Amino acid sequence: MSMTFNDETFRDDFTFRNSPAGIRRYPFPFHEDRYMYAVNIEPHLPGAAGTAYEHLIDVDEHYVAEMRDRALVLKEDPQRCQALPHMMAAQWDVLELLMTEKAAGYPDLFTLERNGDRWHWINRPLGIDDTFTFGDRSTLPYEPMEYIFRQAQGDFCIVDQRDDNLWMDAGIVTTQADWSLDFDIGMNFMEWHAPVPLAHQMGVFDRALKFLLNVQQGRPTRRLNWTMTVNARLDTSPENYHKWGPDKLTVTPENIGEKMHLRCELQSFWRLPRSNAILFPIRCYLIKFAEIATIPKWACRMHRVLQTIPDELADYKGFSRNRQLAIDYFAPFDHGQPTTPGTSPE
Amino acid sequence: MTSTGTSAINTEMHVRVADITPVAAAIKRFTLVRTDGEPLPVFAPGAHVVVSMVDGGRLRRNPYSLMSSPTDTSKYEISVLRVDQSRGGSAFLHEQLQVGDALTISQPLNLFPIDNWGRRHLLVAGGVGITPFLPMMETMNAEGRPFELYYSIRSRPHGAYWSWLADRYGSRVKLAVDDEGDRVDYRALLINQPLGTHLYVCGPRPMLDHVLSVARGLGWPDENIHFELFLAPPPGVPFTVSLAKSQLEIAVEEHQSLLEAIEAAGVDAPYLCRGGACGQCETVVVHADGELLHNDHFLTDDEKTSGTKIMPCVSRFVGAGLTLDL
Numbered sequence: 116m117s118m119t120f121n122d123e124t125f126r127d128d129f130t131f132r133n134s135p136a137g138i139r140r141y142p143f144p145f146h147e148d149r150y151m152y153a154v155n156i157e158p159h160l161p162g163a164a165g166t167a168y169e170h171l172i173d174v175d176e177h178y179v180a181e182m183r184d185r186a187l188v189l190k191e192d193p194q195r196c197q198a199l200p201h202m203m204a205a206q207w208d209v210l211e212l213l214m215t216e217k218a219a220g221y222p223d224l225f226t227l228e229r230n231g232d233r234w235h236w237i238n239r240p241l242g243i244d245d246t247f248t249f250g251d252r253s254t255l256p257y258e259p260m261e262y263i264f265r266q267a268q269g270d271f272c273i274v275d276q277r278d279d280n281l282w283m284d285a286g287i288v289t290t291q292a293d294w295s296l297d298f299d300i301g302m303n304f305m306e307w308h309a310p311v312p313l314a315h316q317m318g319v320f321d322r323a324l325k326f327l328l329n330v331q332q333g334r335p336t337r338r339l340n341w342t343m344t345v346n347a348r349l350d351t352s353p354e355n356y357h358k359w360g361p362d363k364l365t366v367t368p369e370n371i372g373e374k375m376h377l378r379c380e381l382q383s384f385w386r387l388p389r390s391n392a393i394l395f396p397i398r399c400y401l402i403k404f405a406e407i408a409t410i411p412k413w414a415c416r417m418h419r420v421l422q423t424i425p426d427e428l429a430d431y432k433g434f435s436r437n438r439q440l441a442i443d444y445f446a447p448f449d450h451g452q453p454t455t456p457g458t459s460p461e
Numbered sequence: 462m463t464s465t466g467t468s469a470i471n472t473e474m475h476v477r478v479a480d481i482t483p484v485a486a487a488i489k490r491f492t493l494v495r496t497d498g499e500p501l502p503v504f505a506p507g508a509h510v511v512v513s514m515v516d517g518g519r520l521r522r523n524p525y526s527l528m529s530s531p532t533d534t535s536k537y538e539i540s541v542l543r544v545d546q547s548r549g550g551s552a553f554l555h556e557q558l559q560v561g562d563a564l565t566i567s568q569p570l571n572l573f574p575i576d577n578w579g580r581r582h583l584l585v586a587g588g589v590g591i592t593p594f595l596p597m598m599e600t601m602n603a604e605g606r607p608f609e610l611y612y613s614i615r616s617r618p619h620g621a622y623w624s625w626l627a628d629r630y631g632s633r634v635k636l637a638v639d640d641e642g643d644r645v646d647y648r649a650l651l652i653n654q655p656l657g658t659h660l661y662v663c664g665p666r667p668m669l670d671h672v673l674s675v676a677r678g679l680g681w682p683d684e685n686i687h688f689e690l691f692l693a694p695p696p697g698v699p700f701t702v703s704l705a706k707s708q709l710e711i712a713v714e715e716h717q718s719l720l721e722a723i724e725a726a727g728v729d730a731p732y733l734c735r736g737g738a739c740g741q742c743e744t745v746v747v748h749a750d751g752e753l754l755h756n757d758h759f760l761t762d763d764e765k766t767s768g769t770k771i772m773p774c775v776s777r778f779v780g781a782g783l784t785l786d787l
Contacts, residue, residue, distance in 0.1 A: 201577040204604075275577055278684045329733065329741060332502060333472055333568035389531065391505035391574040 131347035170220030198285035208387035269398030372405035414448035500534035504569035506596035573689035587664025691736030694718035719773035751780010
């Protein structure tokens with residue numbers, strides 16, 4: 116296998132880290148020296164080699180460790196993965212999409228052989244080799260969605276389209292920025308976005324919904340979102356707030372480089388063929404402040420962006436308390452000159 | 462055959478006509494296969510494709526519902542009615558197109574999906590409007606969802622697939638033959654449905670308008686009413702239009718739609734259904750000295766009277782000057 120997978124944890128001793136190549140492929144979210152909400156949606160097309168966009172479903176050095184962490188979350192709380200009964204066609208759609216994209220993008224890691232309805236799936240990093248009947252859930256050890264979600268990095272929502280709205284009717288959520296699938300299941304697009312400040316008044320969600328209702332088969336789209344997380348914890352769920360909320364109090368000028376992480380979400384949107392539902396993968400990428408500091412352009416820009424974020428947004432994203440510490444950390448990297456446009460590390 | 466499947470990135474597809482079969486007096490079925498031998502995408506019942514054809518040097522793009530089995534990736538089938546006053550599309554397909562000819566089709570697009578939440582489905586079809594219901598019924602039948610089809614045709618020779626449907630689905634198919642004096646009493650039908658039934662209508666505009674108005678009059682909620690109507694762009698008096706961003710002045714001919722004229726001028730305008738239904742081509746009217754002829758069923762009545770928006774796929778203009786934000 117060409118890819119080396121990190122042996123690392125996202126809890127307890129938090130041994131997570133990015134390799135130098137992993138840092139350079141990080142999907143850095145800030146393309147200019149200031150920040151504001153925008154419906155920053157673009158076509159989800161394969162990008163340059165050595166970036167997180169190279170393949171449409173990205174697999175990186177954290178794959179095996181993230182799948183291990185997911186299994187732990189599901190063992191403690193099976194409600195993190197659920198589907199309403201009318202979503203079975205969409206479950207098979209998702210299994211097909213993820214297997215097909217992984218096998219196409221990483222033929223040395225994944226192999227899919229289809230012989231009519233009889234499918235043979237090999238996942239070498241996780242040591243899986245299964246033959247099953249597409250469309251027959253009894254031939255898989257889990258429901259089709261859970262089966263493939265246990266082999267795919269990132270959270271996934273499957274939203275049904277009815278009544279000119281989108282409905283959160285299935286998914287798996289174990290690497291989330293403080294939201295709960297168990298709470299949101301069955302809600303529509305406006306309901307599950309109700310807590311977001313500022314954007315409603317700007318009409319952002321009306322425009323985003325109109326766009327998403329028209330997402331077409333064969334033309335996926337994507338956007339980036341971001342927040343901050345103290346410690347490399349993937350599972351920052353409301354259910355477990357008592358475990359990670361107090362971590363925010365532990366940040367000091369001495370440890371912020373190791374403890375504080377930029378948490379980027381690469382969200383993509385795919386029309387599913389059988390069900391007409393939309394798959395909404397939310398892939399979480401963590402990077403330590405100390406890792407950002409190895410890329411001069413990003414470190415300089417962090418100092419500027421952090422100062423332009425409205426207070427409401429800093430509150431919503433949950434880093435108001437440590438904001439000044441973060442600004443101070445990146446201040447020495449701000450050379451006072453303009454940065455080059457775009458997000459590439461150079 | 463063993464395959465690995467194809468990546469989900471896939472836009473326009475090149476296809477070849479594998480078969481043309483007359484199925485009723487003025488209806489032919491066209492079987493399309495990919496020229497590169499790859500499988501076609503699976504689609505959800507109710508989806509259509511936009512077929513691009515070069516007819517007498519002019520590019521036509523018309524939407525047609527997919528009627529083949531949604532999981533059969535070896536071919537797509539569409540059925541096309543030869544329209545009496547055809548602008549070219551249906552006449553071209555019926556009279557020019559031969560087996561072996563090449564066409565380009567879009568990815569499947571679904572503006573008429575089955576409501577996945579629905580417990581019972583009432584399908585109302587008229588004429589060639591039967592086509593989207595064929596894959597719907599196949600899927601509902603396979604999944605054990607209760608449905609009934611009310612299918613109106615002008616005469617038995619004019620109706621497509623009625624005998625095959627009756628054989629396959631038995632008493633779930635109710636046929637009404639116009640020239641035998643059959644009429645569906647839609648009021649009696651719609652007043653007697655169990656609560657929660659979903660209604661789907663596809664057919665000629667007068668029938669569609671009637672069924673929708675009966676349903677709404679009886680208090681059916683909009684969430685339970687689904688319909689599809691692709692309007693052919695109506696011909697009209699030629700006019701000129703100014704495109705503000707492109708700084709172009711273009712002429713729209715009698716049998717050309719505004720969208721087709723914009724495309725012919727090399728301006729890349731958004732579109733999806735090309736039949737006044739989906740809203741994708743909604744365009745801001747910068748200035749209009751005259752009357753906008755709104756033919757779509759996407760804009761609200763208020764939006765139509767405001768004169769600030771137009772759907773170039775089906776709508777036209779009469780007057781001294783029109784400027785669009787394109």
